[in-house]
Amino acid sequence: MTFSSFRETSGPRTLYDKVFDAHVVHKDDDGSYLLYIDRHIIHEVTSPQAFEGLENADRKVRRRDCTLATVDHNIPTESRKDFESIDTFIKQADSRLQVKTLEKNVKTHNVPYFGMTDPRQGIVHTIGPEQGFTLPGTTVVCGDSHTSTHGAFGSLAFGIGTSEVEHVLATQTIIQARSKNMRINVPGKLNPGVTSKDLILHIIGQIGTAGGTGCVIEFAGEAIESLSMEARMSMCNMSIEAGARAGMIKPDETTFKYTKGRPLAPKGAEWVKAIKYWKTLHSDEGAHFDYDITIKAEDVMPTITWGTSPQDALPISGSVPDPAKENDPIRKAGMERALKYMGLEPNTPLKSIKIDKVFIGSCTNARIEDLRNASAVVKGHKLADNVIQAMVVPGSGLVKAQAEREGLDKIFEEAGFEWREAGCSMCLGMNPDILQPHERCASTSNRNFEGRQGALARTHLMSPAMAAAAGIYGHFVDIRDHKYRDNDIPAVAVTSESESESESLEGKAYEHDEPIQPSEATEEVANDELKDIPAATTAVKKSQAPTASGMKPFVKLDGLAAPLDKANVDTDAIIPKQFLKTIKRTGLKNGLFYELRFVKDEQGKDKETDFVLNVNPWRKAEVLVVTGDNFGCGSSREHAPWALKDFGIKSIIAPSFGDIFYNNSFKNGLLPIRIEQSVILEKLIPIAQKGGNLVIDLPNQNISDSEGTVLVEHFDIEPFRKHCLVNGLDDIGLTLQKETFITEYETRRRDIYSFLEGGSSLLRFDNIPKKKFNATTFSIVHEKW
Ligand SMILES: CC(C)[C@H](C(=O)O)[C@@H](O)C(=O)O
Numbered sequence: 028m029t030f031s032s033f034r035e036t037s038g039p040r041t042l043y044d045k046v047f048d049a050h051v052v053h054k055d056d057d058g059s060y061l062l063y064i065d066r067h068i069i070h071e072v073t074s075p076q077a078f079e080g081l082e083n084a085d086r087k088v089r090r091r092d093c094t095l096a097t098v099d100h101n102i103p104t105e106s107r108k109d110f111e112s113i114d115t116f117i118k119q120a121d122s123r124l125q126v127k128t129l130e131k132n133v134k135t136h137n138v139p140y141f142g143m144t145d146p147r148q149g150i151v152h153t154i155g156p157e158q159g160f161t162l163p164g165t166t167v168v169c170g171d172s173h174t175s176t177h178g179a180f181g182s183l184a185f186g187i188g189t190s191e192v193e194h195v196l197a198t199q200t201i202i203q204a205r206s207k208n209m210r211i212n213v214p215g216k217l218n219p220g221v222t223s224k225d226l227i228l229h230i231i232g233q234i235g236t237a238g239g240t241g242c243v244i245e246f247a248g249e250a251i252e253s254l255s256m257e258a259r260m261s262m263c264n265m266s267i268e269a270g271a272r273a274g275m276i277k278p279d280e281t282t283f284k285y286t287k288g289r290p291l292a293p294k295g296a297e298w299v300k301a302i303k304y305w306k307t308l309h310s311d312e313g314a315h316f317d318y319d320i321t322i323k324a325e326d327v328m329p330t331i332t333w334g335t336s337p338q339d340a341l342p343i344s345g346s347v348p349d350p351a352k353e354n355d356p357i358r359k360a361g362m363e364r365a366l367k368y369m370g371l372e373p374n375t376p377l378k379s380i381k382i383d384k385v386f387i388g389s390c391t392n393a394r395i396e397d398l399r400n401a402s403a404v405v406k407g408h409k410l411a412d413n414v415i416q417a418m419v420v421p422g423s424g425l426v427k428a429q430a431e432r433e434g435l436d437k438i439f440e441e442a443g444f445e446w447r448e449a450g451c452s453m454c455l456g457m458n459p460d461i462l463q464p465h466e467r468c469a470s471t472s473n474r475n476f477e478g479r480q481g482a483l484a485r486t487h488l489m490s491p492a493m494a495a496a497a498g499i500y501g502h503f504v505d506i507r508d509h510k511y512r513d514n515d516i517p518a519v520a521v522t523s524e525s526e527s528e529s530e531s532l533e534g535k536a537y538e539h540d541e542p543i544q545p546s547e548a549t550e551e552v553a554n555d556e557l558k559d560i561p562a563a564t565t566a567v568k569k570s571q572a573p574t575a576s577g578m579k580p581f582v583k584l585d586g587l588a589a590p591l592d593k594a595n596v597d598t599d600a601i602i603p604k605q606f607l608k609t610i611k612r613t614g615l616k617n618g619l620f621y622e623l624r625f626v627k628d629e630q631g632k633d634k635e636t637d638f639v640l641n642v643n644p645w646r647k648a649e650v651l652v653v654t655g656d657n658f659g660c661g662s663s664r665e666h667a668p669w670a671l672k673d674f675g676i677k678s679i680i681a682p683s684f685g686d687i688f689y690n691n692s693f694k695n696g697l698l699p700i701r702i703e704q705s706v707i708l709e710k711l712i713p714i715a716q717k718g719g720n721l722v723i724d725l726p727n728q729n730i731s732d733s734e735g736t737v738l739v740e741h742f743d744i745e746p747f748r749k750h751c752l753v754n755g756l757d758d759i760g761l762t763l764q765k766e767t768f769i770t771e772y773e774t775r776r777r778d779i780y781s782f783l784e785g786g787s788s789l790l791r792f793d794n795i796p797k798k799k800f801n802a803t804t805f806s807i808v809h810e811k812w
Pocket residue numbers: 072073100170171172173186455607661662663664665
């Protein structure tokens with residue numbers, strides 16, 4: 028049997044090329060591809076507008092068996108012991124609305140769903156692998172940038188925006204351009220005390236947050252091969268912080284061992300067939316990589332961040348850098364701003380910096396191995412007196428249950444840590460878990476952007492062991508100096524899954540021979556708790572509804588240009604988390620660049636700063652001219668282009684863009700244009716600074732001033748994107764015209780990749796407590812499965 032029906036080249040291929048090729052449904056003459064999506068995970072923040080669009084266009088979820096939903100970002104992490112209903116449990120009205128909207132949507136469309144009363148609920152990127160929903164060689168998408176996590180299985184996994192969520196729901200495909208291939212080789216062995224989190228922070232420190240832009244990174248080499256699946260997931264998780272579209276690691280025995288026996292992993296003959304295929308998934312000898320980078324394992328030390336970008340990473344033995352020693356003026360200004368925000372003095376030894384809080388959680392580091400590593404540090408110690416709060420938030424209900432079986436909860440609690448329920452929590456603080464202004468946190472999460480964990484809060488990223496140690500000592504420490512009690516040193520650069528976990532996951536609890544439809548559990552909750560969803564969501568009038576379809580054509584724009592002299596503007600800065608709780612695409616104007624545009628006055632009211640968009644004439648700007656690289660990096664939130672559009676911005680010019688933001692912009696008729704930095708500085712910025720207009724001619728792909736002088740003779744744009752913008756075309760409508768190709772692909776898929784059939788529809792929902800549960804019921808139910 029041949030496993031692939033499409034091949035771009037006859038020569039050697041990379042892992043990425045192989046997985047990409049295997050999913051090509053159709054290649055258009057303009058070079059864009061339609062890719063089939065095997066696994067689609069959904070959460071409450073980025074799906075409401077997608078379901079709304081789907082319903083307004085009278086479309087259905089094409090493959091509910093390829094779809095899995097859960098709630099994670101908004102939910103409180105306090106004990107659910109007394110959980111009665113979402114109405115009483117979620118106190119924040121906007122969070123509650125998002126959760127209930129998801130529940131309504133999964134019910135309407137019969138999508139398998141792990142709600143708050145389901146012990147399998149957890150962070151999207153924890154539950155996919157845990158259930159065996161994520162499998163080697165699959166395409167995995169989610170309206171979430173850290174979907175890259177799933178690449179640890181050799182799957183092609185990437186974050187998408189809400190319009191694309193709608194596209195996948197309707198068509199089970201996505202329109203993609205081919206990315207470049209980057210390989211990061213890590214030869215040698217990691218030093219004792221060094222985890223995959225240190226390694227990925229080190230890599231980002233080296234290549235920068237724009238280093239992987241336009242690429243899919245394959246992590247390879249001895250140090251990578253020796254990592255456990257959990258450690259690999261932490262690596263791939265943060266490949267988005269390196270600017271990459273996705274991160275991948277070739278599947279091997281470690282992968283197969285982790286996957287075997289998971290509820291949705293293939294069984295019997297299908298397992299044998301799957302393994303045969305998965306073993307072909309590696310980069311061929313001689314395959315071409317556009318970039319090949321080597322990072323020696325022995326050079327990596329326990330690493331933490333000092334600033335407000337994940338690339339601000341240094342070995343723990345280092346000191347806060349000194350801007351006075353930086354020659355590049357843009358970088359120098361960035362460093363000064365970061366140090367001011369972080370409340371740090373140049374040249375301070377990192378180990379002497381005191382902390383206020385600890386957060387052990389997030390999709391990067393809240394799996395069982397992470398909690399084992401952190402608890403081994405904590406065991407027999409107490410939190411330092413200056414530490415106000417330390418939280419441990421497991422990645423899923425199952426991680427929590429496993430940790431409790433191993434007694435880790437007790438170890439943490441005895442040391443003074445809080446033991447919480449699963450969710451995203453303080454990673455971005457869409458729920459009540461936030462830092463207060465100026466609090467400094469040792470965090471195992473992945474983003475240290477300004478305001479990420481709370482307004483004016485200070486985040487330092489590090490491994491679970493290092494965060495736990497910071498809690499014990501009250502300041503950052505080199506984990507290699509820590510004295511473990513009882514010689515209880517965990518295998519931090521673990522080589523394979525611990526037996527106990529694999530066994531529990533292979534146990535009876537997860538058998539699923541008889542497919543059972545998701546029925547009552549989903550239904551009952553949804554029926555009871557839809558009361559406060561406004562009518563507009565349940566019945567939007569077609570004519571009023573903003574959907575992905577029918578965009579206004581973008582042809583020529585003659586618009587006032589505003590200058591923005593910044594690099595690495597992340598989407599958290601473009602639209603902070605508190606504005607993500609909407610279930611609409613509009614009304615985000617005031618949230619745009621909120622932290623930059625407003626400060627609080629004495630009465631606690633918003634007062635405008637002198638940020639460029641608050642100043643005349645730029646209040647009316649339609650073009651944003653950015654001098655620095657990597658505009659729109661970070662989160663996949665489509666709220667970023669929505670907010671820019673709401674403000675009136677129609678085009679953004681920058682040297683480079685975050686991949687997901689770039690993509691999301693097109694879906695909303697917002698034109699991002701990549702122009703070399705020297706040209707921006709020389710020709711465009713002077714006009715923007717004067718408050719002049721720029722004329723962007725999309726059909727002719729050039730930019731002039733209002734007198735007609737051509738400033739940029741040619742800018743690049745992929746033909747398909749141009750075609751859609753100029754004609755205001757609806758992607759989904761276009762894709763649905765390719766129905767024959769999609770059904771043909773599905774027929775082939777059923778045969779060639781038969782081990783993917785069934786998907787989430789094989790999950791059991793019969794044994795889940797429906798209304799109420801407590802930790803004890805949980806583990807009993809879990810044992811019984
Ligand atoms: C809310 C979601 C869109 C976002 C993401 O894409 O990453 C979030 O998970 C984050 O970490 O900022």
